[in-house]
Amino acid sequence: MRRATSTSTDAVHAGEPRARPHHTLTSPVALTATYTFEDSADLARYMRGEDADPGREEYGRYGNPTTREVERRVAALEATDDALLFSSGMAAVTTTLLALVKSGDHVVLFSDCYRRTRQFVTSTLARLGVRSTLVPPGDLDALAAALTPETRVVVTESPTNPYLTCVDLAELSRRVRAAGRARVVVDATFATPVNLRPALAGADLVVHSATKFLAGHNDVLAGAVAGPSHLVSLVRELRGVLGGVCDPHAAFLVGRGLKTLSLRVERQNATALAVARALAAHPRVLCVFYPLLPAHPSYDVAQASMRGGGGVVSFVVRGGRDAACAVVDGARLARIAPSLGGVETLIEHVASMSYFELDDAGLAAVGVDPGLVRLSVGVEETTDVVDDLLAALG
Numbered sequence: 001m002r003r004a005t006s007t008s009t010d011a012v013h014a015g016e017p018r019a020r021p022h023h024t025l026t027s028p029v030a031l032t033a034t035y036t037f038e039d040s041a042d043l044a045r046y047m048r049g050e051d052a053d054p055g056r057e058e059y060g061r062y063g064n065p066t067t068r069e070v071e072r073r074v075a076a077l078e079a080t081d082d083a084l085l086f087s088s089g090m091a092a093v094t095t096t097l098l099a100l101v102k103s104g105d106h107v108v109l110f111s112d113c114y115r116r117t118r119q120f121v122t123s124t125l126a127r128l129g130v131r132s133t134l135v136p137p138g139d140l141d142a143l144a145a146a147l148t149p150e151t152r153v154v155v156t157e158s159p160t161n162p163y164l165t166c167v168d169l170a171e172l173s174r175r176v177r178a179a180g181r182a183r184v185v186v187d188a189t190f191a192t193p194v195n196l197r198p199a200l201a202g203a204d205l206v207v208h209s210a211t212k213f214l215a216g217h218n219d220v221l222a223g224a225v226a227g228p229s230h231l232v233s234l235v236r237e238l239r240g241v242l243g244g245v246c247d248p249h250a251a252f253l254v255g256r257g258l259k260t261l262s263l264r265v266e267r268q269n270a271t272a273l274a275v276a277r278a279l280a281a282h283p284r285v286l287c288v289f290y291p292l293l294p295a296h297p298s299y300d301v302a303q304a305s306m307r308g309g310g311g312v313v314s315f316v317v318r319g320g321r322d323a324a325c326a327v328v329d330g331a332r333l334a335r336i337a338p339s340l341g342g343v344e345t346l347i348e349h350v351a352s353m354s355y356f357e358l359d360d361a362g363l364a365a366v367g368v369d370p371g372l373v374r375l376s377v378g379v380e381e382t383t384d385v386v387d388d389l390l391a392a393l394g
């Protein structure tokens, strides 16, 4: 393996083997469900852990060389010992959390977590006898007060969706450690390792919807978890049981996307900041949420801990729901779709997409403004993205 020198170099090279079959430069896609053994003695050597090839696999649900190479790259990018890929971000989140808790345990999570993560903790884990407490976004005092001797996991995102709250992960990890033996799990989908490496701030495990920035091309679903070997091994064991593995072709696409991660995210950081500034100066915009705008509640945390504000900007259009829908409908470059982090700019009216079933009272209960629009900038020319929005705002 090459020596890692920087995030952009790691994004291209980390995890590469010294030599590949047929001397190919890029990773072949090992499309195989299973692996063969020469004879019973060969099998017995493998089973005893005495095979000469430490990377040899037995069955596709337990491992694949294409996937493994990308996993090593994700681990290098997150500055952790090891990493795993999954079939989706939710497979990564659910397998990771299930690996860490048992009946009678307690989980703390911030109330603005991705709604399916919240649903998994408050409904699915609750059915299995795991209690949970939701605390307000980024409120570390509330978090500290919620910790009990039974708390085993604290889950947070940073930045969060859709208001882009950034959490002081170093302080959070310090408080969690001081209070007991809970693990800190950070969903860093919105940050990417280009902008933030939660493990260096004390997080135990880092999860991603690799569907978003890591793969980056809106053409594959995948998830990832990264952390120290002993915790990743626990999650790997459960992945082998639950079966949410990443298909090798999908893993290849994640690995291919990762090679341009730094380039893409640097452009997305710059474009999102330009968009946020243009929106903040627009009379039809009530408020803008972007961590690197001084008016954002997380500005100080973001300034101190992040290398960029990320590629997502949320804003509230004056005039509420209909006015916000008109802006979304008026965009030409930005396409209406419920994802983020890819090369194409995407836009959504949050109430119509993620919270369609809620009326304004219901939205107020989950803290979503009816006029809220979320924009995920792609890698198009910055001025084209800004001009598209300004034209849509009229």
Ligand SMILES: Cc1ncc(COP(=O)(O)O)c(C=O)c1O
Binding pocket: 088, 089, 090, 091, 093, 114, 157, 161, 187, 189, 190, 208, 209, 210, 211, 212, 221, 222, 223
């Ligand atoms: C922060 C965050 N975590 C996890 C997920 C789930 O990822 P996936 O859609 O790849 O299952 C999402 C999806 O939008 C997300 O935004």
